[in-house]
Amino acid sequence: MFYKTLxxxxxxxxGYIVTVESDVAKGMNSFATVGLPDVTVKESKDRIKxxxxxxxLKFPNKKIVINLSPSDVKKEGSHFDLPIALSILxxxxxxxxxxxxxxxxxxxxxxxxxIKKVSGMIPFMIACYESDDIRRVxxxxxxxxxARVIQNIEIIPVENIKDVVYYLVGRSDKVLKVxxxxxxxxxxxxxxxxxxxxxxxxxxxxxxxxxxxHNFFMIGPPGSGKSMIAxxxxxxxxxxxxxxxxxxxxxxxxxxxxxxxxxxxxRPFRSPHHxxxxxxxxGGGQNSTPGEVVYSHKGILFLDELLEFDKKVLxxxxxxxxxxxxxxxxxxxxYKYPCDFLLVAATNPCPCGHYLNPFRECVCQEFKINNxxxxxxxxxxxxxxxxxxxxPIEFSQLNxxxxxxxxxxxxxxxxxxxxxxxxxxSKKSYKYNSLIPPSEISMFCVLTKDAQExxxxxxxxxxxxxxxxHKLLKIARTIADLDGKDIIDxxxxxxxxxxxxxxxxxxx
Amino acid sequence: xxxxxxxxxxxxxxxxxTMEFISKVEKIDGISNLCDEKFKELFSEDKxxxxxxxxxxxxFNDFKVEMHEKEIGYLCFFDxxxxxxxxxxxxxxxxxxxxxxxxxxxxxxxxVIGSRKPSVYGSYIAKDLSEKLANAGVTIISGMAMGxxxxxxxxxxxxxxxxxxxxxxxFNYIYPKTNKRLYEDILDKGGLVISENHHKKSILPQxxxxxxxxxxxxxxxxxxxxxxxxxxxxTTVDFGLNQGKVIFAVPGNINSPLSIGTNTLIKNGGVxxxxxxxxxxxxxxxxxxxxxxxxxxxxxxxxxxxxVSVLKEKGSVYIESLAxxxxxxxxxxxxxxxxLEIKGIVSELGNKLYTYIE
Numbered sequence: 051m052f053y054k055t056l057x058x059x060x061x062x063x064x065g066y067i068v069t070v071e072s073d074v075a076k077g078m079n080s081f082a083t084v085g086l087p088d089v090t091v092k093e094s095k096d097r098i099k100x101x102x103x104x105x106x107l108k109f110p111n112k113k114i115v116i117n118l119s120p121s122d123v124k125k126e127g128s129h130f131d132l133p134i135a136l137s138i139l140x141x142x143x144x145x146x147x148x149x150x151x152x153x154x155x156x157x158x159x160x161x162x163x164x165i166k167k168v169s170g171m172i173p174f175m176i177a178c179y180e181s182d183d184i185r186r187v188x189x190x191x192x193x194x195x196x197a198r199v200i201q202n203i204e205i206i207p208v209e210n211i212k213d214v215v216y217y218l219v220g221r222s223d224k225v226l227k228v229x230x231x232x233x234x235x236x237x238x239x240x241x242x243x244x245x246x247x248x249x250x251x252x253x254x255x256x257x258x259x260x261x262x263x264h265n266f267f268m269i270g271p272p273g274s275g276k277s278m279i280a281x282x283x284x285x286x287x288x289x290x291x292x293x294x295x296x297x298x299x300x301x302x303x304x305x306x307x308x309x310x311x312x313x314x315x316x317r318p319f320r321s322p323h324h325x326x327x328x329x330x331x332x333g334g335g336q337n338s339t340p341g342e343v344v345y346s347h348k349g350i351l352f353l354d355e356l357l358e359f360d361k362k363v364l365x366x367x368x369x370x371x372x373x374x375x376x377x378x379x380x381x382x383x384x385y386k387y388p389c390d391f392l393l394v395a396a397t398n399p400c401p402c403g404h405y406l407n408p409f410r411e412c413v414c415q416e417f418k419i420n421n422x423x424x425x426x427x428x429x430x431x432x433x434x435x436x437x438x439x440x441x442p443i444e445f446s447q448l449n450x451x452x453x454x455x456x457x458x459x460x461x462x463x464x465x466x467x468x469x470x471x472x473x474x475x476s477k478k479s480y481k482y483n484s485l486i487p488p489s490e491i492s493m494f495c496v497l498t499k500d501a502q503e504x505x506x507x508x509x510x511x512x513x514x515x516x517x518x519x520h521k522l523l524k525i526a527r528t529i530a531d532l533d534g535k536d537i538i539d540x541x542x543x544x545x546x547x548x549x550x551x552x553x554x555x556x557x558x
Numbered sequence: 559x560x561x562x563x564x565x566x567x568x569x570x571x572x573x574x575x576t577m578e579f580i581s582k583v584e585k586i587d588g589i590s591n592l593c594d595e596k597f598k599e600l601f602s603e604d605k606x607x608x609x610x611x612x613x614x615x616x617x618f619n620d621f622k623v624e625m626h627e628k629e630i631g632y633l634c635f636f637d638x639x640x641x642x643x644x645x646x647x648x649x650x651x652x653x654x655x656x657x658x659x660x661x662x663x664x665x666x667x668x669x670v671i672g673s674r675k676p677s678v679y680g681s682y683i684a685k686d687l688s689e690k691l692a693n694a695g696v697t698i699i700s701g702m703a704m705g706x707x708x709x710x711x712x713x714x715x716x717x718x719x720x721x722x723x724x725x726x727x728x729f730n731y732i733y734p735k736t737n738k739r740l741y742e743d744i745l746d747k748g749g750l751v752i753s754e755n756h757h758k759k760s761i762l763p764q765x766x767x768x769x770x771x772x773x774x775x776x777x778x779x780x781x782x783x784x785x786x787x788x789x790x791x792x793t794t795v796d797f798g799l800n801q802g803k804v805i806f807a808v809p810g811n812i813n814s815p816l817s818i819g820t821n822t823l824i825k826n827g828g829v830x831x832x833x834x835x836x837x838x839x840x841x842x843x844x845x846x847x848x849x850x851x852x853x854x855x856x857x858x859x860x861x862x863x864x865x866v867s868v869l870k871e872k873g874s875v876y877i878e879s880l881a882x883x884x885x886x887x888x889x890x891x892x893x894x895x896x897x898l899e900i901k902g903i904v905s906e907l908g909n910k911l912y913t914y915i916e
Contacts, residue, residue: 248878250888251910406678406909411815416674416704420736441876441909507900529889544893555908 051075053140056154056184057133058174059118059125062338062385063304065170065177067154067184069119070130072137077113083134085118088126097159098135105163105212108142129168132157132188135211136218145218152185153206154178156193163211167192169306172299175200188214191226196308199299238314239285244456246282248443249275255438255549257460260287261467262483262528265371265393265433267356269552270440271407276396280352281319283394285457286464287350289315294348297388301340301347318349324358328366338378338385343370346391356395357425364430371433393433399423399556409442423556435484435521437552467531483527488520495523500540508547512554522546563634567653568621568756569614573635576652621758630729630757631656647775647801651754655729658750662720666844667697668806668837669777669798671791672706672784677816678908680784683808684709686915687781690834692719695847699777701726701769702737702744702751703790706783711740715747724773725753726766733761767793774798779840781806781831785819792819804840806831858903861886861894866914869904874913 055070081095095116102109116134118125133155140150156174157165171193178184179200186204189197194207208214208225216222246253252268256279259266266283268276290298295315302308302318312318322331322342333341343351353359370376374390399405400419405412412419468482474494475481486494497505509519523538526546530538562583566576625632633640633654641663644650670688672680688698688710698714700707702723714721723744725732729751732738744751754772755765770793774780780798782805785791798805807828810817824830829840838846858866864884869875877895881888895912898904905915 250878250881251892254888254892412675416734439909441878443878504897504900508896511900540897541890541893544896545889547896548892551906 051141053137055133055137055140055150056152057130057156058154058170058177059123059127060170060173060304061123061383063173063300063340063387064385065173065175066123067177067181068125068130070133070137071117071119072134072140073115073117074110074138074141075113075115079111079113081114081116083116083118085116085121086124087118087130088124090126090128091118091130094128094131094134094159097131097161098138100161101131101159101163101211102135102139104161105210105215107139107163107212107215110138110141112141114138127168127170128158128166129156129170129174131159132165132211132214135159136214139215143215143219146220149218149220152183154184154187156187157190157208159211165190165208165210165214167306170304171196171308172199172296172303175203176296176300179203188225191228194228195313196299196303199296199303239282239316239457241282241285242457243282243286243460244454246275246278246454249279249440251548252276252279252438252440253455253460255436256283257286257464258525258528258532258549259283259392259394259436261464261532262435262471262524263392263481264435264484264525264528266395267431267434267437267552268394268396268440269399269437269556270396271405271410271442272398272403274440274442276440277352277354280321280350280354280394280396282457283350283352283392284317284319286460287317288461288465288468290317290348298348301344301387305339307345318346319352320346320349321352321354324353324355326359326363328360328363331363332366332370332376333378333387334380336380338380338383340378340385340387341376343367343376343389343391344387347388349391351391351393353393353395356397357422358397359425361425361427364425365427368430368433395434397426407442426557428557431553431557432517434553435525436549438549439552439555463532466534467528470531470534483524483531486524486527491520491523495527496537497523497526497543498537498539501526501538501543504540504543508543512547512550514550518550518553522550525549559636560632560634563636563653564622564632565615565618567634568618568758569611570759571652573649573652621756625655625757628729628757629657631660633660641776643776643778644772647771649771650775651772653756654752654754655756656750656752657729658745659720659748660750662697662722662750663752663776665697665720666695666841667699667720667722667777669699669773669780669794669803670706670710671700671773671780671782671794673786673789673791673816674703674705674707676705676709676784677814678911679810679814680706680816681709682905682907682913684783685713687783687808687831687834687837688713689717689719691781691837692717692721693847694834694838695719697722699724699773701766701773702741703766704734704736706791708737708740710783711744711749715743715749718747721749722776723749723751724769724776725751725755726769727761728753728755728757728759730757731761766790770794771797771801774801774803777803778844779804779806779837781808781837782820782823782828783808784810784816786815787818787822789819795819795823804829806837806840808832861890862898862903865891865894865898866903869912869914874907874911877910877912880912 051074053072057068057070058065059068083092099109156168158168160166167190175197178187188206188208191207191209197205206225207228213225217225299312302312320342331341370389375386376389377386400412400414400422402412402414404410405419471482526538526542529542529545635652668691684706692698692714697720698710699722700710711721727733732741774794774797780803795805805828807820807823808831810820868883881891904912906912
């Protein structure tokens, strides 16, 4: 007899529908899986048999052939256990059509019949949502919250195979009781800007950077608070909106790294170690798995000790930063991943770390400092908008300082600036000031007369390039947005100048 | 005669050897008359040197053409135009190669020297004093190295003053590479670049130290901005002392390793410089331009006045401290400081340390 069950597989981060076909026929007792299954899928037959028998269900002693269709694409993942098992059991138990058909099943079986968590839930859900055939999905209970990211589709959480079979044959009406309340995870931040003492300039720069999605560069001696500020950046950013939430969850779900932070719509914060290879940063490997740039999609990618990174890795990042997507092609396949992130970098100014430190002497030779700084190429530095120089605070100041704002206050301003931008760019393909193309700068960055004069003076005094000049205007635009002004005035421009100065100081 | 000197320098003869050689061939003018037989006669006892002579003669013409192409001029020791200041020093360069305005050699000049890796303070002082000296018509002489040297040249150019760079290398290699732009700017703005080494000469580390005697030699005084106790700067000072030059030194923090050299100089009788006038006073016979930079009376806003008054009172203040003292929000503060800097009322010493300038 021929039976079929619906499920999904994933390619890159795109899910597609897979039909699990089974033929249970008279003949020698055997079990074969065809349709390009990989090892995890092939192994499933032993798990399935044990799980069915250990759940006091009947396993047909017949000749069983399983086909995963479409059969010309390699399929992997342990989530096929449940659909395969059900496809076999259908021959013994005659499932109710209204419960069995138009349903997609996912779940890994444990030998005792328990259904365990699987990875890739969200791409599956998206595929199911887009398909006309599927009206409900049955997912492991541990994946329930994750699956609920996609709404408007019936989700049935399940815990073990026995319950599933009873439900499908009509012996019980409800598999598992779960609360249908929308899940409310409260966004909690372990890090808050109120802990940052001093470094007012850097905190302000972080605010500007988060508001306009300007890539952010900090340079300064060790212990001046660079990492501290970077770690707090996500606390002043708005939570992920609905669309971003789906995009981010999809990436994390594909690799089985979906977590509570994402559920709370917190923006990802990734900080790879500086020994990272280009494979781990960009992506690659046999299966073209995504790298850190993809994991930081819609969040922050923090490169601490930027100049210690392999130069090749840094150069490889130029394209993803610019295009906001990355194509990973390997022998077997080629996938396109999104990677729209805010780049935050921190570095020491020289190998010993104290070059230009007012409190300590630098012991590096001149050419070593130059070599060190030149590890970041000019085109790479061009990817950054906001530069800030960190100064360690004097001990005597440590206890005096009491001007610090909490992340919540800053987030309020950032939110306003982001809303202003959303309104301004409602008809455009981009959403942030940092992405205004050169041709449209004059349209969006309108200056007062005073500001115009100052820009002209600054242009000659600081020897800006055209690109540098555009960046200056974009930063000023964000500063004006934070100030709630439509037209950029002199104070906005003059503040923006501060965030371009360190670039010239260190790399001229 | 000039060509002979040039040739001898091309051969790599030392000053004393050249003098000896020239005394032997006194009556010969022009290398064309110096045929191979004559050489053989002169160097009959030194076979090795003779061979070298004969071999290098082949390349000499190319060398001259190349010099012409690169617009490198030269002055030999016997030349009338050879700077008088250099004639009197020990071991003067036999041939002085130059590019740019050679007239500057005879102007009144001060050598501005100091650490290659100056502190924020040193950089600022070097800039400030060089600008003021250049504005007064003094030629700024330095070695076009990193740090103080570069700052001194740059400030002189920026204030449209005269400057002479003394290279440690030949004209083919500009060292350090990062000063290539500076080198071009010096030449563009009517400055002078000199070297005692021809452009084909390979670079040796000692050449840099050796050229320091020229820096001190062509300067009428030597201004030491910042120096460690044992440093290249101090060798220049030693040369200067031997040549009888006035040594000026800028005092510094007694804890700063970069000021030990200058502070020691002051202790041992160097002229202390806290103001550019201290330098002028040492040369009563020289007329300095009394060109005062016009201070434009900027009308300052209230917030600007507050900042300026704090800076006036405290000397130099970090932006963070300014924020605490004045209670002005950092976003306004950094902007106002930038405007004040452009107006020329305050200056950033580096690392967001701001100071008021008169």
